[in-house]
Amino acid sequence: MQFYSLPNLIRRGLRGHRDWTPAWRKAQLRPSYDVIIVGAGGHGLATAYYLAKLHGVTNVAVLERGWLGGGNIGRNTAIVRSNYLWDASAHIYEFSLKLWESLSQELNYNVMFSQRGLLNIAHSEQELHDLARRVGANRLNGIDAELLSTEEISKRVPVLNTSPDTRYPVLGGTLQRRGGVARHDAVAWGYARAADALGVDIVENCEVTGIRTANGRVTALETTRGEIRAGTVGLVVAGNATVLASMAGIRLPILSHPLQALVTEPLKPVFDPVVMSAAVHVYVHQTDRGELVLGAGIDAPVSYDLNGNFRIIEHVLAAVCELFPIFSRVRMLRQWAGTVDVCPDASPIISGTPIKGLFMNCGWGTGGFKATPGSGWVFAHTLAHQEPHPLNEPFSLDRFTSGALIDEHGAAAVAH
Amino acid sequence: MLLIPCPWCGPREDDEFTFGGEADFPRPAEPEALTDEQWADYLFMRDNRRGRHREQWCHTAGCRRWFIVERDTVTNEILGAGTYGGSP
Numbered sequence: 001m002q003f004y005s006l007p008n009l010i011r012r013g014l015r016g017h018r019d020w021t022p023a024w025r026k027a028q029l030r031p032s033y034d035v036i037i038v039g040a041g042g043h044g045l046a047t048a049y050y051l052a053k054l055h056g057v058t059n060v061a062v063l064e065r066g067w068l069g070g071g072n073i074g075r076n077t078a079i080v081r082s083n084y085l086w087d088a089s090a091h092i093y094e095f096s097l098k099l100w101e102s103l104s105q106e107l108n109y110n111v112m113f114s115q116r117g118l119l120n121i122a123h124s125e126q127e128l129h130d131l132a133r134r135v136g137a138n139r140l141n142g143i144d145a146e147l148l149s150t151e152e153i154s155k156r157v158p159v160l161n162t163s164p165d166t167r168y169p170v171l172g173g174t175l176q177r178r179g180g181v182a183r184h185d186a187v188a189w190g191y192a193r194a195a196d197a198l199g200v201d202i203v204e205n206c207e208v209t210g211i212r213t214a215n216g217r218v219t220a221l222e223t224t225r226g227e228i229r230a231g232t233v234g235l236v237v238a239g240n241a242t243v244l245a246s247m248a249g250i251r252l253p254i255l256s257h258p259l260q261a262l263v264t265e266p267l268k269p270v271f272d273p274v275v276m277s278a279a280v281h282v283y284v285h286q287t288d289r290g291e292l293v294l295g296a297g298i299d300a301p302v303s304y305d306l307n308g309n310f311r312i313i314e315h316v317l318a319a320v321c322e323l324f325p326i327f328s329r330v331r332m333l334r335q336w337a338g339t340v341d342v343c344p345d346a347s348p349i350i351s352g353t354p355i356k357g358l359f360m361n362c363g364w365g366t367g368g369f370k371a372t373p374g375s376g377w378v379f380a381h382t383l384a385h386q387e388p389h390p391l392n393e394p395f396s397l398d399r400f401t402s403g404a405l406i407d408e409h410g411a412a413a414v415a416h
Numbered sequence: 417m418l419l420i421p422c423p424w425c426g427p428r429e430d431d432e433f434t435f436g437g438e439a440d441f442p443r444p445a446e447p448e449a450l451t452d453e454q455w456a457d458y459l460f461m462r463d464n465r466r467g468r469h470r471e472q473w474c475h476t477a478g479c480r481r482w483f484i485v486e487r488d489t490v491t492n493e494i495l496g497a498g499t500y501g502g503s504p
Contacts, residue, residue, distance in 0.1 A: 253460035253461050300435040305492050309418075
């Protein structure tokens with residue numbers, strides 16, 4: 001792996017930038033691996049990286065049906081935060097946030113993690129109480145969180161309409177100063193480059209079409225490029241989790257929905273933090289290039305289509321114009337959607353399955369991006385030891401039978 | 417946007433309707449006789465099919481009746497609609 005640094009940039013620049021090599025190899029698929037990870041998205045690549053780095057498991061393939069980073073890792077709104085309510089979620093998301101803080105150095109790849117702060121605003125007394133409760137819970141878990149008055153919010157984001165005369169007046173809010181955004185594509189590319197350097201094979205255009213088992217153990221995957229043997233398989237395929245799991249006869253509590261986002265033309269910098277409102281369902285931040293990134297809600301019907309319902313866009317734009325009248329004439333550049341895998345309790349599944357050697361990391365629903373480093377870390381541990389890391393033990397598939405659900409609808413319902 | 421064919425009112429825009437999830441899994445007659453696994457399967461586990469999908473809709477802002485729609489979940493093409501008991 002070529003080390004990215006200023007001296008290296010200057011040295012190679014003086015030679016006309018002719019000797020840079022690709023960030024990762026086009027790996028040749030081998031007939032057998034110790035571990036196969038299905039899905040070269042953020043979580044899958046992070047898993048491969050930590051498997052090789054922390055557990056010395058380097059005979060690993062990451063299979064991808066399409067192209068690397070073409071799924072939800074490149075389709076989210078890039079928001080990172082850890083202000084979740086329950087202990088189990090708070091611990092795993094905060095663990096992730098700590099990894100984010102040194103990720104660029106860890107990967108020697110600039111993921112442009114920017115801790116510009118993250119503001120949740122409340123439009124009703126009830127919402128304010130709920131947010132105050134979450135601030136208390138966060139602080140007990142060592143997560144930075146503070147309550148802000150309407151005046152403090154107005155000072156922080158002057159372009160936000162905090163007048164009491166609006167349809168949904170801003171009554172207060174919470175701030176997580178360590179929250180922010182990262183460049184999502186760079187996260188996939190950085191993990192891919194670092195995993196590849198440790199010997200992981202990343203194979204694109206290789207779709208899994210079947211899962212072979214014998215005596216209750218996974219033995220191989222059937223793919224569009226032939227059969228590949230492996231004793232351990234991790235499925236990290238987000239919206240298509242049910243499709244893959246059903247190949248092994250496993251039923252999941254997951255529903256797939258389109259989740260849309262939009263980006264506007266670039267503007268001069270007008271506000272710093274990520275602003276989110278659960279009541280009117282919008283979350284928005286301004287990128288370093290000046291574009292506004294707007295996130296919407298999911299389409300209600302189950303769907304794998306990558307367009308999304310136009311009605312949802314109307315809804316989110318109405319909410320943005322209500323909160324930020326200054327943006328009412330900004331033009332949209334583009335809109336896209338990803339297929340998100342939503343669990344009934346809005347918490348992920350990072351778990352073994354009834355089939356030995358077959359593991360799932362899915363159900364992140366609308367909010368998986370922020371968890372990418374921590375998810376990869378604990379899933380790598382799970383695959384290497386064939387048992388969960390303490391941080392993902394509560395996120396087992398069994399919880400839907402035992403009833404130990406982790407209800408994060410309050411913290412996960414908006415701001416993906 | 418979907419154009420949903422209500423069996424009673426004809427095709428209408430989707431904002432008149434409420435999505436009611438997958439069709440064809442009736443509530444168990446004797447829930448207390450089920451194991452925890454069977455009950456979890458009924459409560460939470462879904463086919464979440466990629467492709468042909470039989471699902472329930474309610475014409476909330478219309479006749480307020482429930483019915484069944486068959487739709488392709490990749491293309492969103494509506495393949496048919498029908499009432500309970502009759503095949504769509």
